[in-house]
Amino acid sequence: GSGVTIPATGITALESGTTFPAGMMLQVVESAYTLVANRTSTSLGAFNEYSVTCTISNCLSTSKIFISVNVCANGTTDTISMYALYDVTNSQYVSNMGGDGHFGCSIDANGRGRSLTFQTLYTPPAYSSNSLTIELYAKGSSSGVRINQRGQGDAYGRGTTNIILQEISG
Numbered sequence: 001g002s003g004v005t006i007p008a009t010g011i012t013a014l015e016s017g018t019t020f021p022a023g024m025m026l027q028v029v030e031s032a033y034t035l036v037a038n039r040t041s042t043s044l045g046a047f048n049e050y051s052v053t054c055t056i057s058n059c060l061s062t063s064k065i066f067i068s069v070n071v072c073a074n075g076t077t078d079t080i081s082m083y084a085l086y087d088v089t090n091s092q093y094v095s096n097m098g099g100d101g102h103f104g105c106s107i108d109a110n111g112r113g114r115s116l117t118f119q120t121l122y123t124p125p126a127y128s129s130n131s132l133t134i135e136l137y138a139k140g141s142s143s144g145v146r147i148n149q150r151g152q153g154d155a156y157g158r159g160t161t162n163i164i165l166q167e168i169s170g
Helices: none
Strands: 025-033 037-039 053-056 064-075 079-087 103-107 114-122 132-140 145-147 161-168
Touching (some): 025 053, 037 132, 053 161
Antiparallel strands (some): 025 161, 037 145, 053 132, 079 132
16 A cells, blocks of 8 residues: 554554554563562472562463573572463463473572573463463472572672563464
8 A cells, every 4th residue: 555654742542443464563561570589399489579570461362472582590509490371361281281381490409590592482372451460370290490590699700580472473
């Protein structure tokens, strides 16, 4: 056609029935966590101190969500730390999960930190009021795990854990 003219103030609303090409990124949100959090269990679940979540809103019902996670993984003892992405909105784990989680690493007895990344394209079964919340779950093979602080409570070596959600048109 003749193209699209966008006013200087930007787009504030779309006409009913507007469609986007499949695979087009529609929006992106990020949640970053710098506080230390622990999961003192050998079963997958939420962190003890606070929920490590990210919520994306105003999604189209046909959209997919590209999830990107970076974890500053630590531990208090020698353990294998495992992490999983939980869809709070639909009360289920995000697809493509192995038997113990989506990703993980080995933490040595000194609790040295590791930077872990994981990405997946997720098609949620439903949105709640056009929103979706993803939570990071964790567990340790022999003890608890920690994020954002080196083992033994060292002040040096602290990092950031973040979750990025991108809405992709379906």
